[in-house]
Each structure stands twice: as structure tokens, then as C-alpha cells.
Amino acid sequence: MTDWAKLVKDTLGQFTTSVLPPNMKLPALPQAVTQFIQASSDPNVDLKVLGKIIETDSGLTMELLKHVNSAHFGLTKRVSSPQQALSLLGMSPARNLLIAVGTKAAIQSRQSKLINQSSFWVAALQKAIFAREIATMIGADPDVAFNGALLQDFLLPVVTNELYDKYLNFIQQRDKTALDIWNFEQTAFGWDHALAGACIAKSWKLPDELICCIMFHHVGLDILSHDELSNTAVAAVALSALLPDQMRQCFQGLEQLLALEAKWPAFNLRDMAEIVDAKQETSGLGVRNDFPLSRRCKGIFEQTPAAAMAR
Secondary structure (H helix, E strand, C coil): CCCHHHHHHHHHCCCCHHHCCCCCCCCCCCHHHHHHHHHHCCCCCCHHHHHHHHHCCHHHHHHHHHHHCCCCCCCCCCCCCHHHHHHHHCHHHHHHHHHHHHHHHHHHCCCCCCCCHHHHHHHHHHHHHHHHHHHHHHCCCHHHHHHHHHHCCCCHHHHHHHCHHHHHHHHHHHCCCCCCHHHHHHHHHCCCHHHHHHHHHHHCCCCHHHHHHHHCCCCHHHHHHCCCCCCCHHHHHHHHCCCCCCCCCCCCHHHHHHHHHHHCCCCCHHHHHHHHHHHHHCCCCCCCCCCCHHHHCHHHHHHCHHHHHHC
16 A cells, blocks of 8 residues: 655655745645645544535635536525535535635636646646546546646646746747656756645645645656556546646657557547546536647547548
8 A cells, every 4th residue: 555645755855845936926725625625534524514614715615506506416406505515516526626626716826928827727627537537447546636637737837937938948949859848847947846736735735645646747657667656546647647738748748648558458548538528518617628638639649540541
């Protein structure tokens, strides 16, 4: 069994956020979200306690009630309290929703000159749904995978704005040669956003397994040969990080996922993209899918041998 606390301690070592630019204002999840995550980890927690935590944040309360009273659920009687909503949703879906809402708030509170917020959030949700599907396939915790994938890049809008010239250089280099963002960050700064994000998540007192999802999300396919992590939510998140986004963080991410198809018969990238798009549409999170994953992957599908034969 993986000792998550030891893995976090050993990997982070002496790393602290002091290496980040001194004037950088770090993002933060709403306090009610972090309190809810910690309290809900107790299987015997009372729903009244959790409901009162949510009630301390009017924005979270509104989003939770809006979600359960939406047409997605088709209720005949409106839910009027967080406790009722939690009882209706169940613990895991409620935690997913609150982390999604909290993460979106943290991301949107920081503007970036390089990142379009709408596209960034859509890609984050696609990665989260993708990771949840992969976790189910490998027998890992789908909720940890969903939350870890959603949080994996939460620091990017901040660092790309504060270090705009550096990341602009990354984009210019990447357009000329294959370059992955974490290799660029390590060379340019001596750290990467996965390590820094994990450090911040630790300060939020998030569960160690969730911190590991953030910390190892750029390991790529190598995660599948890791003795402790290959069948965990961390692996699912690492695979989701290979999906395309506007920063093109992993230059040949889709090629790696196609290579995975050849070794893992149960995995089919085209089918998975369609599943992600369908589930994003019915997620009830109110996020317009203007950039479907199937469309993001279209170019690589057209390059496959099967596509060539079809032409």
C-alpha cells in the first residue's frame, strides 16, 4: 500500500514556494472548500457539519443549490439547504462539485496574458473526466483522479502571467522544436509548476494522494512502470496530462496516448474522447464545451494508419 505522506515528503524535500517570484500572489481555494475536503474524509462525519461548512460561503452555497435544482436532476421540489443537497448528491459527487467550483474560482481570480480562461477551464474539465474514466479502467479511485486532474494545472494562469516573457519564450521555442513545458520550466527556473502546485496544495492541507496527483502529473507513460503508482489515481492523472490544451504542455502527448493504444487493447483514444465529450455535456457543471476533446484530437486521428486506409 502506498505511503502517500512519505511520498510527498520525500519528493518535495526542502522545496518551498520561496523559490517563486517574491511578489507573486498565490492562488487559494475558498476556505470552505478546503475545510469540506478535510472534514468529508471522515466516513462518520455528520451531514449537518458539512452543510454548515458550505453555508459559510454564500458563493458555494448558491452553486451547490443551483446545481441540484437544475433541469439535470429533474426534481419536483426545490432543495433549499446544503444539507439536503449533500443528501441528494452523495459525498463523492458533492466533493467533486465543490472542488470544481472552488478550482474555477481560484483560476478565474488570476488573469493571464497567455491563457484564455474559457479554453483553460474546458481543457481542465476534459482532463478530469478523462482521468476518472482511466481510473475506473485500472481499478483506482475515480474521485481522486477527477479532482487531481482538475487541480493539476491550477498554478499555470498565475505563473504564466507573472513570468510572461519567459513563458512566451517557451511558446516560441515550442513552435520550432519539440519541447515539453516541465523541461522548459526546470531549465529556466529550477522548478516546474507541478512541483510548485503540489507545494501549495500541501499548504491547503489537501489529502496526500491528491497532492501526489498534482506533483507527478507530468511523468507521462513512465508512470505505468512505477512500482507504487502504476495502478493509482496518480497514473490516471498523468495520462490525462498528455491531452492537448492551449499551452501544448506535452508536445507529443497525443502520440504517446496512441502508442498506449497498441499496448493496452482496452484503451482507445477516439472512443475515450467521445466519452469525455458526452459526459462533459451532461456533467451539470454549466461549462460550455466550445472546444470538444474529439476536435482537439482530430489532427492526430487523421494521421493514423486507419484514417489513411479510410481515405
